[in-house]
């Protein structure tokens with residue numbers, strides 16, 4: 050077969066069905082630039098090892114430059130007969146450098162160590178793009194938090210009114226989760242910054258090539274210490290995929306809230322027209338499709354991760370062709386997040402909050418009952434009893450169809466002598482919020498400190 054990387058020991062070419070199954074150029078061609086970068090570095094270590102002379106190195110590098118330019122311009126593309134990106138680029142190199150020189154580059158390397166390295170290079174670059182997209186989402190949340198500092202909303206557990214919180218506090222909860230995702234990508238990069246190049250097929254190279262020189266030229270911190278590990282492991286891909294899935298899940302949780310908040314019943318937010326869609330039949334519709342696609346794509350990202358893990362689980366060391374299936378899930382994860390993140394950050398940045406409604410609903414649904422109990426604790430009442438007394442007030446108010454602050458001083462005195470009129474100091478959203486001023490709490494002073502702390506972490510990211 051023209052351009053094939055193997056064939057010497059075979060009497061005939063592969064069956065069409067095998068060739069069709071085996072082929073990966075339709076998804077691995079995006080690694081072409083990394084493959085050529087690897088080839089330049091490999092040519093240099095062949096030269097250092099005395100396997101290419103000065104003229105051969107110069108000829109090889111210039112042929113690789115031509116090939117690179119032709120790949121970028123689209124003048125060179127994989128042929129139908131090319132199995133994978135490596136084989137196709139070797140064909141292109143030989144067309145430019147001639148078989149005598151072009152045929153020398155494959156010495157001391159294997160597609161097994163090449164592909165493991167190129168995948169890491171690709172993912173490291175895309176992890177940076179994704180981290181920037183996540184940070185833009187964090188920025189949008191921070192800006193909305195600063196803009197609405199002081200606005201209260203109903204804090205919920207079990208989706209029921211629980212305690213009032215600041216809208217900023219709620220939004221920043223999402224920001225912290227996303228910031229940790231960025232930190233995860235940064236931490237992941239330490240493990241991804243190790244180059245498998247030089248591992249050969251599995252056992253390393255006998256040609257005296259320096260893996261660390263290749264690693265340094267390709268932007269890695271070092272080369273792998275174990276050639277079997279270098280060619281057979283894909284935990285670095287799986288970890289990338291896990292972080293991508295986690296980002297998807299975090300975006301999905303924000304999105305789910307936005308979908309709920311945008312309902313007529315909630316009416317907490319209005320989506321900007323630029324980030325809403327209409328209906329082909331119902332003229333009045335304004336739909337939160339960005340948020341729904343984020344929720345949907347989280348499922349897809351989880352699928353990418355679980356598919357990859359399932360591919361890896363039964364593989365003996367070292368390389369097995371199953372590993373060709375490692376690329377589509379991680380490419381899909383990167384593609385998905387790169388298209389999703391700008392839409393989600395834009396949707397959040399342009400949200401309008403119905404602050405009056407959020408503020409008015411914040412204390413409702415007996416959301417101040419915990420404040421009564423904690424106020425009683427400050428008066429020396431054991432919490433167990435305080436909880437009962439506050440519960441009795443809720444029961445009384447609920448029976449009358451009123452809120453806690455509608456009960457009279459006599460009502461409170463009737464429940465317990467401890468429930469003096471001073472309890473009213475906490476029977477307001479402001480009183481409730483203001484009392485939660487320790488680090489991590491929802492008092493405005495605590496949220497202002499939180500914002501400063503978050504921004505410090507964002508600056509480090």
Ligand code: ARG
Nearest residue numbers: 073133160161164368372373
């Ligand atoms: N295309 C393969 C992959 O993506 C690399 C080639 C290794 N092939 C082989 N027969 N050893 O993993």
